[in-house]
Amino acid sequence: MATMAAAAVVGACSLLFLFHYLLKGAKRGRNSDLRSLHEVPGLPIIGNLHQLKEKKPHKTFARWAETYGPVYSIRTGANTVVVLNSAEVAKEAMVTRHSLISSRQLPKALDILTADKCMVAMSDYDEFHKMVKRYILNNVLGPSAQKRLRDNRDNLVENVSKQLYDYVKDTPSERVNFRRFFENELFALSLKQALGEDVKSVKVDELGATLSRDEILKVLVSDMMQGAIEVDWRDFFPFLQWVPNKAWEDKIRRFAFRRKAVTKALIAQQKKRIAAGKDLDSYTDFLLREAKTLTEDQITILVWEAIIESADTTLVTTEWALYELAKNPEKQDRLFQEILKVCGLQKLTEDHISQIPYLGAVFHETLRKHSPVPVVPLRYAHEDTELGGFFIPAGSQIAINIYGCNMDKNRYENPLEWIPERFLDGKYDDADLFKTMAFGAGKRVCAGALQASAISCAAIGRLVQDFEWRLADGEEDNVDTFSLTTHKLHPMLATLKPRRYPEQTRPSCSEA
Numbered sequence: 001m002a003t004m005a006a007a008a009v010v011g012a013c014s015l016l017f018l019f020h021y022l023l024k025g026a027k028r029g030r031n032s033d034l035r036s037l038h039e040v041p042g043l044p045i046i047g048n049l050h051q052l053k054e055k056k057p058h059k060t061f062a063r064w065a066e067t068y069g070p071v072y073s074i075r076t077g078a079n080t081v082v083v084l085n086s087a088e089v090a091k092e093a094m095v096t097r098h099s100l101i102s103s104r105q106l107p108k109a110l111d112i113l114t115a116d117k118c119m120v121a122m123s124d125y126d127e128f129h130k131m132v133k134r135y136i137l138n139n140v141l142g143p144s145a146q147k148r149l150r151d152n153r154d155n156l157v158e159n160v161s162k163q164l165y166d167y168v169k170d171t172p173s174e175r176v177n178f179r180r181f182f183e184n185e186l187f188a189l190s191l192k193q194a195l196g197e198d199v200k201s202v203k204v205d206e207l208g209a210t211l212s213r214d215e216i217l218k219v220l221v222s223d224m225m226q227g228a229i230e231v232d233w234r235d236f237f238p239f240l241q242w243v244p245n246k247a248w249e250d251k252i253r254r255f256a257f258r259r260k261a262v263t264k265a266l267i268a269q270q271k272k273r274i275a276a277g278k279d280l281d282s283y284t285d286f287l288l289r290e291a292k293t294l295t296e297d298q299i300t301i302l303v304w305e306a307i308i309e310s311a312d313t314t315l316v317t318t319e320w321a322l323y324e325l326a327k328n329p330e331k332q333d334r335l336f337q338e339i340l341k342v343c344g345l346q347k348l349t350e351d352h353i354s355q356i357p358y359l360g361a362v363f364h365e366t367l368r369k370h371s372p373v374p375v376v377p378l379r380y381a382h383e384d385t386e387l388g389g390f391f392i393p394a395g396s397q398i399a400i401n402i403y404g405c406n407m408d409k410n411r412y413e414n415p416l417e418w419i420p421e422r423f424l425d426g427k428y429d430d431a432d433l434f435k436t437m438a439f440g441a442g443k444r445v446c447a448g449a450l451q452a453s454a455i456s457c458a459a460i461g462r463l464v465q466d467f468e469w470r471l472a473d474g475e476e477d478n479v480d481t482f483s484l485t486t487h488k489l490h491p492m493l494a495t496l497k498p499r500r501y502p503e504q505t506r507p508s509c510s511e512a
């Protein structure tokens with residue numbers, strides 16, 4: 001049985017490849033002034049899949065760019081993937097040729113978890129996308145919404161600082177797991193923005209259980225991250241979709257079912273509040289009141305989207321920034337001195353960020369070296385097109401390797417080093433959020449860039465103002481990342497020395 005299946009795979013693939021190459025040859029003939037793509041040599045049938053097994057594709061792609069140039073193609077089973085590793089060509093794909101490369105090609109896991117692309121970040125570029133992007137920008141992530149929601153961010157930073165003080169005071173010799181504190185507060189902010197309030201627990205009838213806040217975080221964020229990177233081998237051989245992969249599919253569907261049940265229960269709680277006459281400035285309030293063309297299921301996914309997107313990438317960036325500062329005491333000291341100069345006795349808040357260019361440089365350099373979205377979810381070319389002077393046949397998948405763009409030696413000297421100073425050399429506008437490729441570009445540019453930078457910069461600045469950070473013993477080499485992501489695999493453990501104590505309270509900006 002297994003041998004028959006294997007033979008079927010070999011036969012089907014040979015035919016497919018023959019067809020594929022004939023087609024490619026024919027198309028190249030029609031576009032003779034364009035160069036053909038370099039192909040990374042692989043094996044028959046599986047292509048380059050075996051070379052990606054270390055599960056850090058962004059790093060493997062960047063390594064291949066050194067041999068094959070910034071634009072090349074690989075094969076993942078039956079698919080041709082064009083990999084882009086230079087900011088110029090990535091921008092060409094995301095901006096100039098966006099209309100030809102605007103659809104998503106999602107792996108099956110993401111298809112299931114996003115309820116068939118029913119969210120801003122994963123939908124195709126169509127009317128639905130334009131409408132829901134407008135919704136999330138106007139109500140949560142755009143400049144005026146972020147202004148209205150400022151208190152949530154101030155509270156987050158204040159709470160993390162206070163909890164760290166208390167922890168250090170109670171257990172001075174303990175190493176501090178920063179992530180535990182920050183993740184909890186960031187999740188509180190996500191819930192407040194999405195639902196209107198933080199939540200202690202929720203009764204979920206469909207699961208027959210009441211979930212604690214930690215369990216809600218697991219179902220809505222951690223399990224989803226886990227599910228999103230579960231690879232289904234059928235993604236690489238689309239013509240074998242009919243072969244069952246039940247255990248895998250059951251697992252992903254269970255994640256999606258629990259996510260939907262919990263989000264629906266959270267929305268139901270808010271419906272009761274609204275029915276009792278209490279309106280809040282939340283995404284749920286807006287969607288229930290105004291988004292009349294959306295179904296209940298669509299609203300459920302969109303509310304969940306606002307939660308998961310707030311709760312993840314900002315954490316990754318802030319933790320890596322504090323790791324790098326703790327590892328580089330002289331850079332931490334420079335930042336502290338600049339904060340001191342600008343803030344004096346005041347607590348650092350968002351209002352100070354623009355006056356401390358080194359703080360922005362720390363943030364952008366961290367995004368560059370540890371891009372939280374290392375590879376943009378795959379898109380595909382709907383029509384023959386070109387990128388960087390290369391011919392791109394219709395049907396190719398396009399992988400924009402943001403990590404590769406940010407590691408380009410032609411753009412950044414010593415790209416593997418963490419050097420915030422590189423963003424202070426006058427080439428960059430201090431206020432520009434898009435100095436690196438970390439937030440993408442063009443019509444699909446990150447909608448949350450403003451929020452991520454406000455939270456991360458205020459938190460980094462305030463926590464360096466309040467504490468001296470050092471890595472705990474053995475932490476320096478603890479740089480492994482979780483599976484396909486750039487999440488630090490093990491939380492950073494640091495020793496913290498308060499620079500002053502809460503008794504010596506600083507006035508905040510408004511009090512000063």
Ligand code: HEM
Pocket residue numbers: 094120121122133136141306309310311313314317367371372373376377402437438439440441443444445446447448449451452
């Ligand atoms: C440091 C933090 C973050 C980074 C590095 C980041 C990165 C990205 C990137 C690279 C994309 C573009 C994907 C593409 O071109 O297809 C993207 C899209 C998006 N991001 Fe972020 N993101 C961050 C934080 C956030 C936050 C905090 C939110 C919301 C709370 C958010 C919401 C979105 C949305 C809604 C999109 C989809 C935009 C569209 O498709 O039109 N992001 N992000």
